[in-house]
Amino acid sequence: MIQYNPKDWIIFIFRFHESDTFRKLTPMMLLIGLYAGGVAYLELEYWKLADSSHVKNLSLIHTTVGFVLSLLLAYRTNTAYDRWWEGRKFWGSLVNNSRNLAIKLSAYLSDENDLDFFRKIIPTYASVLSKHLMNEEVSKMLFEGLDLEIDHHEHHPNQIAQKIFQKANELYRAGTISGDQFFIINEELKSFTDICGACERIKNTPIPYSYSAFIKKFIFFYVMTLPFGFVFNLGYYVVPVVVFIFYVLASLELIAEEIEDPFGSDMNDLPTPKIAANIKKHVEELL
Structure with a gap:
C-alpha cells in the first residue's frame, strides 16, 4: 500500500x-x-x-x-x-480480537508452555490468512517452534483456527480455565473464522x-x-x-x-502482511 x-x-x-x-x-x-x-x-x-x-x-x-x-x-x-474499506474493517477487527484474546489469556494462564503456544499461534493465524487471501504458499517457517502439521491441500486458516480452539478446549478439560473463562474467549475464537469467511466473500465475489x-x-x-x-x-x-x-x-x-479486490499485491491493496506483523508484535508484548 x-x-x-x-x-x-x-x-x-x-x-x-x-x-x-x-x-x-x-x-x-x-x-x-x-x-x-x-x-x-x-x-x-x-x-x-x-x-x-x-x-x-x-x-x-x-x-x-x-x-x-x-x-x-x-x-x-x-x-x-x-x-x-470493508476488507480494511475486517482486518481491523482481526487486530482487535487478537489483542483481546491475548489480554484475556495473559490473565488466565500461568504456565509458560501454554503462553508460548498462544504467543506463536495467534500471529500465525493472521500470517496464514494474509497469504491465503493473496494466493501465496504458506511457508513452513511460519510454524517454527510450533507442533503443527499443515495439509497444503486443505483450507489453511481453518486448520490454524482448529488448533487454537482445540488447545483452548484442552485447557478447559484440564481445569486450567473455567467454563466462564472459556465462554468469554469463545467470541474471539469464533471471530477468526468469521473474519476469514467475510474476506473470502469479498475476494471470491467480483463485480458481475x-x-x-x-x-x-x-x-x-x-x-x-x-x-x-x-x-x-x-x-x-x-x-x-x-x-x-x-x-x-x-x-x-x-x-x-x-x-475492488483489496487482498492482492497491487500498490493500492491492503497491507495485510504489515498488519499481520503488527499483530505478532502486539501479541508477543501481551503474552
Whole structure:
C-alpha cells in the first residue's frame, strides 16, 4: 500500500508511481489521439464537411449520454471503494480480537508452555490468512517452534483456527480455565473464522461480469464517437480534448478494478502482511 502525505499537492501532480493510471493508459491514449486526428483530417480536409452538417449534432447526444456515464462510473467507484474499506474493517477487527484474546489469556494462564503456544499461534493465524487471501504458499517457517502439521491441500486458516480452539478446549478439560473463562474467549475464537469467511466473500465475489463489461464498452464507444461532433467546434484541438476525456473516464474504471479486490499485491491493496506483523508484535508484548 502506498504511504503518502495527503496534503502534499505538488507530489500528487508530478509524481508517476508504478500503479499510476497515466502509465497504464499511455499506449491507448496514443492510439485514441491518432484516431481523433484521423477523424479530424477526414472531416476538415478530405470530406470538407460544412458547419451545417448533421454530424455536428452528435455532440448533443454526448451531452445526454455523458450524464448517464458519469452516474455509472460514480456508482462503480463507490462500490469498489466499499469493498476495499470493508476488507480494511475486517482486518481491523482481526487486530482487535487478537489483542483481546491475548489480554484475556495473559490473565488466565500461568504456565509458560501454554503462553508460548498462544504467543506463536495467534500471529500465525493472521500470517496464514494474509497469504491465503493473496494466493501465496504458506511457508513452513511460519510454524517454527510450533507442533503443527499443515495439509497444503486443505483450507489453511481453518486448520490454524482448529488448533487454537482445540488447545483452548484442552485447557478447559484440564481445569486450567473455567467454563466462564472459556465462554468469554469463545467470541474471539469464533471471530477468526468469521473474519476469514467475510474476506473470502469479498475476494471470491467480483463485480458481475456483464456490468463491468458494459461500462468498458460504454466508455469505448462514447470516446470513439466524440471526435465526429466536436471537430466542428475545436478543429484539430479535438485530439488533446478527446485524449483527456478518455484518460479521465478510463482512469476511474482502472482505479475501481484495482481496489475492488483489496487482498492482492497491487500498490493500492491492503497491507495485510504489515498488519499481520503488527499483530505478532502486539501479541508477543501481551503474552
